[in-house]
Amino acid sequence: MSIMSLTNRENPNHPKFIVGIEPPAGRTEKALWFIFRGRDILIKVRKNPCAIPKLLDFGELGFPAVREQYLGTLEGIHCYSVELPADTQAPEGMEFLDLRKAHSEISEECFELVNKAVQVMEWDRTNQFCSRCGTKTLQKPGERGKECPECGELFYPRISPAIIVLIRKGHEVLLARSPNFPPCVYSLIAGFVEPGETAEEAVAREVWEEVGLKVKNITYFGTQAWPFPNSLMIGFTAEYDSGDIRPDGFEIEDAKWFSVEELPALPGKISISRKLIDHYLKEEGMEV
8 A cells, every 4th residue: 555645746737637437447557545434534644644545446445435436537646535434443554534624734735636525425425316206316427427217307516606705994804703613713704605696795795694794896806616515615805895893693703803913813724715815915015
């Protein structure tokens, strides 16, 4: 058994990951295996925390797989996701790491692949039967989809759009704290897009609902796939328009205006929330 790190930058112009649906027949080379117990991923304990097992066959670990899905290739190396029984114990020299902890400890390149793998695994797990008629579904050939052989209903991986927004007021930025955050950490206002709503409308609504403010000049920033649980985070910047901060006490327990000189503890570097905050810091002349 060997281990491979997902941080190869030798040829940045070469596509790192190419999506695949059908697993290769008669594969003789080792593959990368993204192995999950629930939402915990199996990684190497020492030296390189973003190391993923590289094996010829998953059976080398001696684990029974609940299900397995082919993902595609990373720089020519085949990749798979595997779900294990809930009582599986990690082999010597490895551990199961909670995804939220993994997000804060592994590289951005590695987390992107972990993100893909866990969402494919959960899509497979939650679509074993048709939600319309109850018939067992079948893998749809050539697509990342499940098909009901009885009624023809199709089930593709669920992606839930959500907004996240950095709000400026002069040279200050609004940072808020959810009860679910680690101690002392503040981040940005975020929330899911409602049916029939544009992303920009969701920004205005979420800000009003969570902190009682109105915003203007809502501007697109970028996106990030986010596996908590299956989101596509759509990032925006906006300017304060009116209102006094009024945390809703449910989603947000505290929110304040901060200057660059008095920032609290912030989210991890690879999150889009931190990328938005770092963008603000650069605009304020700070090095990040």
